[in-house]
Every structure is written in C-alpha cells, then in structure tokens.
Amino acid sequence: MYVEEILQHKVAVNQKLHRLTQAESKQEYSQQQEGLNISDLAIALSPFSFVLIWAFFLFIFHKIRTHADNKIAFSINGLHQVPCKNCQFFSNNHYLKCAVKPDIVLTEAAINCSEYCPKKAKLPRNKLFS
Template sequence: MLELLQILIQIVQPFFVPICLVLAWGFLIVIVWSLGAAIQDTVRQTKKMHQIPCADCVFFTGNYHLKCPVQPKIALSEAAINCPDYSSRNLTSTR
C-alpha cells in the first residue's frame, strides 16, 4: 500500500507546481477583481449620496431629532434627492 502511494505521488508531483501557480494567480485575480468592484460600488454610492440636497436646504435644521420640519420622513435619505419642497439657502440669502 505504501509503495502504491509513493508511485502515485511521483506521478502527480510534476503537476503540483503548475497547478499551484494557476491557483495562486487565480486567487490574486479574484482579490483584485473584488477590490475593484468594491471601489466602484463605493464611488457610485458616494456620488448618489452627494445628490441629497438637504444640507443646503433652508428648511434643514441640523437637529438630530427633527432634521426637516417639512419632510421629516425623507430628510437626509435617497428619497430626498428630488424633494419637491427643497429651497436653497443661497437663493434665500440674496433676496
């Protein structure tokens, strides 16, 4: 039985290096691909979050308990991107 195992190891041994090389490169490619996808998702989410106009709205209070008295349910969320009650602080200060 031991001799059979030694013969089997000698037969498979030349294939270990190429198999390990392919597995190592495959693992490295998967890691780089995953990091790239994570960075891309983060950039996409950041761009979307920067579209939320609440911080520049005249109705935004900055209070933790009531951020917006007009639209409290959607304040500082993605639903506030096209808020119908948005009024810029810059426009009101020039009046």
Template sequence: MLELIFFFIHAIQPLLVPICFVVAWTVTILVVLSLWSAARESVATAKQMHQIPCTGCQFFTDDYRLKCTVRPSIANTEEAIHCLDYQPKTNPYLY
C-alpha cells in the first residue's frame, strides 16, 4: 500500500507546482470578485436607504416606540420612499 502511495506521489510531483499556482490564483481572484460584489451591493443598498425621507418629515417623532404618527408600520422602511403623507418639517430645528 505504501509503495502505491509513493509511486502516485512521484508520478504527480512534476504537476504539483502548476496545479498549486492555478488553484492559488483562482482562489485569489474569487476572493477579490466576492469583495467587489459585496462592496457594490452595499453601495446600492446605501443609496436606496438614503432615499427614505422619514427624518425630514413633520410626522416623524424620532422615538423608537412610535416612529411616525401617521404610518408607523412603514416608517424608516423602503415602503416609505414614496409615502403619500410626507410633509416636510416646517421648523428644521425641532426634533
């Protein structure tokens, strides 16, 4: 049995360097592509979240118990992007 393993190792030894080279670069490229994809998706999500107008609305309370007095179920969510009840704050210095 050991002779078979010894023979197999000596048979593939000239191919180990190119195989390891290709595998190492493949793993490196996959990691870089994965990081690039994650960064691109997080930027797209951040752009969408910045379109939520709740913090500038007159009905937004900034209280975790009742975020919005008109539509509390959709406050600070993606559904609030086109909220029909949005009214800009009349006094931006009030919280």
C-alpha cells in the first residue's frame, strides 16, 4: 500500500508539472508573437549592415589612397627644362640613365649640369644623297 501511495503522488506531481510547463510555453509563445524579437530584427537588418560596412571600408580606403596620392605627387613644371634627354651621355636604360651623373639625371638639379653635351644632330636622309 505504501508503494501505491508513492506512485499516485508521483503521477499527480508529474501531471501538475506538465500543466505548468504547458502554461509557461503558451505564455512565452504569446509574448513572442506580440512583436519582433531580436533574431527577426537581426535577419532583417543584416543586408543593410553589410552594405553599410562595405561603404565605410571603401570610404576609408579612398581617404588613404587620396592621402597617399597627395604625398607622392610632385611638381613636374620645371622638368620640361631638363636637358638630359638631349645629352649624349643619356641612355633610356632603366638601370643607368646617365653615365656621368646618375644621381641627378632627370631632376631639377640637372638643369645646369656641367657635363651636358648635346647629341650630334643627324643629317636628314634626303640631304645626304643630293
């Protein structure tokens, strides 16, 4: 008889617990349906945040590149006066552009180069045979 009482008590407790669990789950479900929850909002805003992050990244990249371009840019107005390309010691070689003064070749310091020697003018072909 003692065992039957314990079993009935356990069954009653389990039924009461089951009812409480069902009531709590219904209550949570009704609260979730009232409005948007966090996961729905995150899913809805994820494409917008993705575009926003890329726009911010591209803006920063553009600012860095503009700053680097402004740093690298130099004035070439005085370089048209440089006589290096008409000098006989000038070669358009990547490794050694000038055989005499390679440190100042094609710079503003080469405008008054003491070693400047103009290339000899080639005679036009039609004057050679006339």
